[in-house]
């Protein structure tokens with residue numbers, strides 16, 4: 001890589017600022033496209049390789065310069081996020097990322113700040129990488145699905161071997177260099193019934209404070225289900241390109257109610273012990289909704305369309321979950337990013353999240369927090385037969401109802417000028433009164449249906 005800025009040759013900022021341009025937006029850039037050094041069984045993104053047959057899957061240096069220039073130009077506010085993802089972005093090698101930082105620093109206008117983020121499986125991170133990530137204050141999203149057996153259930157390499165040890169080694173190196181790490185934990189058939197075990201592993205064994213849980217929902221049609229169940233590795237014969245079609249799900253996918261229970265069980269542990277110490281993205285988003293503030297997660301917002309995905313060749317897609325031909329907005333070599341982000345196609349994509357919500361959702365008592373979640377998961381029908389209900393609906397109803405009381409409490413405390421962690425003392429008092437004198441083998445008074453000793457006895 002050269003050390004001087006490139007005349008990148010991409011389109012210039014349009015003379016007239018597009019009227020629909022958002023104040024801020026987020027792009028997940030995939031410099032290696034769908035290419036990854038692992039073969040996680042549930043990773044349907046591996047199949048996106050089929051979108052670009054014969055390609056080298058490597059973002060060219062002039063395109064990198066075009067992208068970063070357009071990204072900085074398209075942000076009028078003080079904050080710009082440069083976010084890398086894959087596939088596995090570290091396959092591009094450290095010189096690519098050194099160059100990306102060098103270019104970004106040259107491009108920032110006075111008063112503009114940058115946040116670098118990268119999502120990685122961690123297996124290629126060494127001391128040199130981690131020193132670089134620390135130096136530039138990268139926020140690293142590291143994929144870990146729980147303790148060894150749960151992680152290795154699906155997170156395997158090209159030879160089908162578990163990756164747990166390699167990821168733990170990477171985490172230790174990241175921690176030694178004091179890099180900010182967010183755990184990205186997918187929730188699926190193998191770990192969905194181990195919520196508290198997974199949470200305690202992250203909190204106690206790994207010492208992690210920032211957690212994101214991501215439901216695995218792999219859609220399939222009757223024609224694709226059998227092959228989809230085998231996984232998305234390039235070594236599978238007849239692997240289809242994954243698109244958001246079909247109303248079946250693979251056997252690895254999380255169950256709808258299981259997803260809600262997973263979140264609810266972790267919430268019970270968190271709200272009694274860890275508020276203000278451990279940050280779980282879904283809980284922060286829910287609290288924002290209970291406070292009447294827009295949650296930070298697009299899936300819970302009324303509309304979306306400001307979280308896009310950039311492929312290695314400059315193709316821009318409406319969203320990371322819609323990298324498929326009909327959601328390709330154009331290429332940043334031909335059209336400036338700000339024009340693509342504000343294009344009628346993208347505006348319509350974002351508004352459709354609200355405008356296609358079934359009546360069942362519109363009259364739902366937790367719609368203010370759920371908003372029908374992500375359109376990619378809306379492929380079931382409502383009880384009265386309307387299409388477009390979210391596959392995870394039962395889980396979301398369970399979770400949002402479950403957290404209603406403590407969320408109200410936390411929101412009230414914050415409105416009174418107190419702090420969210422004060423909720424732990426309030427709940428401790430309530431629990432003491434509610435659970436006093438309950439026998440360990442009696443049904444738990446919380447109504448879970450479980451014995452007290454298996455439920456709130458420890459609370």
Ligand code: SF4
Nearest residue numbers: 298299304305319374
């Ligand atoms: S489609 Fe889903 S993930 Fe994509 S921006 Fe909309 S809500 Fe977010």
Ligand code: SF4
Nearest residue numbers: 361364367370372393
């Ligand atoms: S909980 Fe279900 S019905 Fe309610 S808004 Fe969410 S998806 Fe719709």
